[in-house]
């Protein structure tokens with residue numbers, strides 16, 4: 001069915017000994033979507049990805065891929081349906097990059113990826129002579145070359161130069177349009193934001209948010225930024241007059257009442273502080289995620 005999600009995760013938990021790593025995780029990955037997995041170090045992202053491709057079993061709960069239960073025992077099915085780059089790629093030092101790709105995919109598909117990712121100049125060299133970034137690109141190419149329905153990439157942009165990041169983005173978007181579903185973890189949230197359809201935020205093994213990027217953008221309140229010749233002084237002045245400002249260095253606030261902007265500008269004008277510009281601005285995904293994580297941390301501290 002067209003609208004059936006490719007992956008469904010239902011009440012998944014994972015413990016290592018007595019330590020709870022994933023707690024009651026339920027998620028869906030719609031077909032052909034690029035889904036970003038965001039969370040701080042140790043949040044459980046890699047563990048979740050490993051369970052999704054059968055490298056680990058969950059303690060309780062289910063992962064369903066294309067209607068079938070994923071377990072560590074189903075190598076064949078997972079091999080056929082999913083490609084992954086988790087942690088550093090497993091490479092044979094004495095095989096060339098091209099030979100690695102031939103283990104998984106056709107020559108035609110390999111060539112397309114090599115050309116798109118700009119790997120032609122070294123693809124015939126042995127992997128032992130590759131730089132960190134070259135190994136990373138080969139790892140990405142190996143995950144994509146057999147054209148699986150699901151691709152899981154853990155920190156794929158690590159070590160990639162800006163040109164390669166751009167090529168990577170174009171390749172992923174092209175494949176997603178053709179129906180491939182992606183789950184991509186990254187700490188480079190502003191890079192991720194350029195390609196994502198959906199966002200998942202996890203912290204301490206719990207899902208804090210799963211939403212489409214479009215929905216997140218719609219829900220984010222517009223803020224107003226006033227640029228002055230001395231923003232530090234402007235902030236101090238406004239704070240002493242009980243104006244609520246967004247944390248940071250900017251004179252930035254959420255418009256709460258009609259006429260509030262006039263009041264704020266009047267305070268600055270009366271203080272002889274030259275105003276340079278006034279504009280509307282939406283917080284980016286990184287700000288939204290950081291705010292969410294800060295709230296979660298504060299709630300946990302109160303518990």
Ligand SMILES: Nc1ncnc2c1ncn2[C@@H]1O[C@H](COP(=O)(O)OP(=O)(O)OP(=O)(O)O)[C@@H](O)[C@H]1O
Pocket residue numbers: 016019021039040041042043044045046047048
């Ligand atoms: N085999 C293991 N045995 C015990 N604990 C583990 C094991 N693997 C991972 N952990 C723990 O599980 C937690 C989540 O680790 P995981 O690697 O999934 O996090 P992550 O979100 O990918 O972090 P990062 O962004 O740093 O890569 C961490 O506290 C880690 O120490």
